[in-house]
Amino acid sequence: PEASSLKGVRVLLTAGPTREPLDPVRFLGNRSSGRMGYALAESLADLGARVVLVSGPTALTGPSVDELVRVETALEMHAAVMSRVVDCDLFVATAAVADYRPERAAEGKIKKSSEELTLRLVRNPDILSEVAASTPAPFTVGFAAETDRVADYALGKLRDKRLDMIAANLVGAERGGFERDENALSVYWSDGSRDLPMMNKTRLAAELAALIAERYRERHVA
Ligand code: PMT
Numbered sequence: 593p594e595a596s597s598l599k600g601v602r603v604l605l606t607a608g609p610t611r612e613p614l615d616p617v618r619f620l621g622n623r624s625s626g627r628m629g630y631a632l633a634e635s636l637a638d639l640g641a642r643v644v645l646v647s648g649p650t651a652l653t654g655p656s657v658d659e660l661v662r663v664e665t666a667l668e669m670h671a672a673v674m675s676r677v678v679d680c681d682l683f684v685a686t687a688a689v690a691d692y693r694p695e696r697a698a699e700g701k702i703k704k705s706s707e708e709l710t711l712r713l714v715r716n717p718d719i720l721s722e723v724a725a726s727t728p729a730p731f732t733v734g735f736a737a738e739t740d741r742v743a744d745y746a747l748g749k750l751r752d753k754r755l756d757m758i759a760a761n762l763v764g765a766e767r768g769g770f771e772r773d774e775n776a777l778s779v780y781w782s783d784g785s786r787d788l789p790m791m792n793k794t795r796l797a798a799e800l801a802a803l804i805a806e807r808y809r810e811r812h813v814a
Pocket residue numbers: 606608623624625626627628629666685686687688689690691716717718719720721733734735736737738761763769770771772
């Protein structure tokens with residue numbers, strides 16, 4: 593078989609943003625469009641993997657994967673992932689998950705009354721860390737979205753979260769990452785790294801999928 597084949601490998605992948613409700617009509621969200629994750633899901637499926645995609649709200653049409661699970665909040669994404677993690681060999685966290693959620697969502701629409709409004713936020717579970725710490729853990733690939741010092745933070749996350757690989761992108765105004773059609777990634781694993789330069793997310797996903805397959809097979813097939 594080809595070095596890049598993922599035939600029969602069960603992949604679980606998160607994509608898109610989460611929405612954390614403030615009241616029935618408002619939420620805290622972020623700028624993830626889901627494009628990077630959907631492209632990666634398709635590229636992994638193209639290599640023969642059986643792909644389950646857990647997606648936050650996006651405007652994209654569902655990619656051709658084996659199962660698409662739609663969620664809205666970080667807690668829903670967490671539940672959808674944790675209930676499926678025993679059945680996966682490879683986990684890829686592309687989603688931009690809210691680190692915090694409003695402590696409670698108001699039952700009715702929050703009214704405009706006082707001059708200031710303070711929101712109290714509580715931590716969401718870290719899905720990626722929990723998956724990497726589960727036993728037996730799947731081969732785990734994280735993303736890192738940083739506005740500065742990409743390599744430092746990415747290598748920190750690789751170590752602290754005990755990941756097998758991490759794909760880091762610089763995000764923010766006029767850069768790749770969120771919302772745009774193009775992105776660039778620096779990919780790190782325990783004893784190597786590769787820079788994938790700025791390109792269309794579809795092509796970038798194909799290159800990243802091949803790199804993931806190589807490392808995965810080195811671990812599991814060799
Ligand atoms: O969707 P697009 O518009 O195409 O944009 C793509 C992207 C910029 C969203 C994507 O390339 C990307 O970088 N995704 C990760 C975004 C992110 O939330 O990074 P982070 O550094 O905050 O999180 C680190 C890792 O932990 C990520 O793999 C994330 O999925 C995971 N995480 C974070 C928090 C949490 N509660 N649970 C998690 O699993």
